Amino acid sequence: MVSLRFPFLFSQPTNLPGTPQNHHRNASSRHFSATLAGATGVGAAAAAGVAVFSQNLNHPFLQNAVNLLFRDHSSPPWGSLSLADCSAPVVESKTGVSFPSVLGNSLRLLGIGLRKKSILGLKNIDVYAFGVYANGDDLRKLLSEKYGKLSATELKDNKDFNNDLMEADICMTVRLQIVYSKLSIRSVRSAFEESVGSRLQKFGGSDNKELLQRFTSQFKDEYKIPRGSVIDLIRERSHILKTTTQQVSFIPSIFSYTTAVFASAYKFLDLQVDGKEVGSIQSKLLCRSILDLYIGEDPFDRRAKEDVEVNAASFLQK
């Protein structure tokens, strides 16, 4: 059986019908089940709340909210995930942010990590958690002939394999989930200018200002990026980089809760999700430059890069 490696210890599955099982290094899902169980019998409003809440649990923002509410910092940070139970979301241990193990039926989660940034060289902030996904069939089709005979250990830190992952026509997505609460769209643009700009220069030379400008100008002033927002950087077939965002906003709850059980959760029941395509650009260089931030030579989170390599390798040996 193919085994995916992730740096977490996973919890027991919840028993909520329709609720994704959380691969989690802590006891949050158990707490959450107990909370819901305790709520039965508190009236129709609460029951309706449970129904809406369970439906919304598929949304990353709500999963993250639950994770943050019930996070337990005492569990050890290591674990492993096999494909047998890979339908469960995986939780980034420091932030409690949750990543679905499969995106849109075909993209498989290969690794997750944390992007930190230092502000004025004084303090390090956690800006977003990220998950790297790839289409398993593409991996097999495009890379197994060349690398299928090598073990995952041999493929970890293998420069050719790493390059091919970034350059081949493999559908991949990097999902960013914002954890820093004071992010302006201007700082998003300038962070991309700096990080993607340096990669465009590295791989394409200095004549790529226009490409960088086309990419960063997609992030228009009207977008808001509150904590919990999701940005998907999607490499589609033929090296098209599609960028989408999911912003969240709240409207007043129509439910009136008679119990404190949902006091901390009710505000999520009327969550509105606004999924938008920010733009699409066809450029192999741009796709490669974006991926390089996460799985290239000098990645934001080295551990995440290693996980991606090892887990991508496991698809080739099937």
Ligand SMILES: CCCCCCCCCCCC(=O)O
């Ligand atoms: C105050 C820090 C601002 C950092 C904003 C980063 C937002 C997304 C940028 C994505 C690319 C990158 O991580 O460099």
